[in-house]
Amino acid sequence: MSQKYSISACIVTLNEESRIRDCLKSVKWVDEIIVVDSFSTDKTVDICKEYTDKVYQRAWTGNIDQKNYTIGLAKCDWILSLDADERLSPGLIEEIQEAVCNPGNAAGFFFPRRSFYLGRWIYHGDWYPDYQLRLFKRDCGQWQGTNPHGRVIIDGKTKCMKHDIYHFNYKNFSHQLRTMDNYSNIFADVMIERNKGFSLFQLISRPLYKFIKVY
Known part of the structure; x- marks a missing residue:
């Protein structure tokens, strides 16, 4: 029931x-x-x-x-x-x-x-x-x-x-750019708070991997 x-x-x-x-x-x-x-x-x-x-x-x-x-x-x-x-x-x-x-x-x-x-x-x-x-x-x-x-x-x-x-x-392309910039700043603050960083290899490879995976 x-x-x-x-x-x-x-x-x-x-x-x-x-x-x-x-x-x-x-x-x-x-x-x-x-x-x-x-x-x-x-x-x-x-x-x-x-x-x-x-x-x-x-x-x-x-x-x-x-x-x-x-x-x-x-x-x-x-x-x-x-x-x-x-x-x-x-x-x-x-x-x-x-x-x-x-x-x-x-x-x-x-x-x-x-x-x-x-x-x-x-x-x-x-x-x-x-x-x-x-x-x-x-x-x-x-x-x-x-x-x-x-x-x-x-x-x-x-x-x-x-x-x-x-x-x-x-909402539009400019809104996308503002959102991405805001998110990246928030994520960077979280990584700093956790005492974590990124290597040069990660900075180059991760965006490339994400682009290939998504598109």
Whole structure:
């Protein structure tokens, strides 16, 4: 017999007025939407308040810590952790609704992520299916890893969904360059903090390897 479980959508934001509405529209059916905003200076907060009264302000403490803080505010059985530039496909919405009613022995679910670049789906190399764990039982998962990226670690078994989550990561080419520069600075700070460095060989070989692997 299936049982109805509740879902909290958890989202962190910072100046996402151009993308957050589509994200929120795709999760408006869940039981609870929680947004933690890092003092956006655009209309992000106003847009979020159209969809939920659970909008909080918190200074940015890093991607991983900010997401775990957001999860800590959730009250529902399941966590749906999304970025502002992600949205659920119609098929995935139905699949999620079915999964939380009949999860079996799964404590978390991976979504295949379909990334778009300047309006076009990038499907080769590492771009697709690029599975991301985004749905998990509230007491069974948390974000871990190295900033600026991270991943959800689950205490339990996981399964994979069939339908895609859509990812619109770059608004334009200049936004891509700014994002890459910001990420490289964050990662460099982490390596310095851990007393780790890069050799000349690594600086040359790693970008080349990544380019060949992805493209």
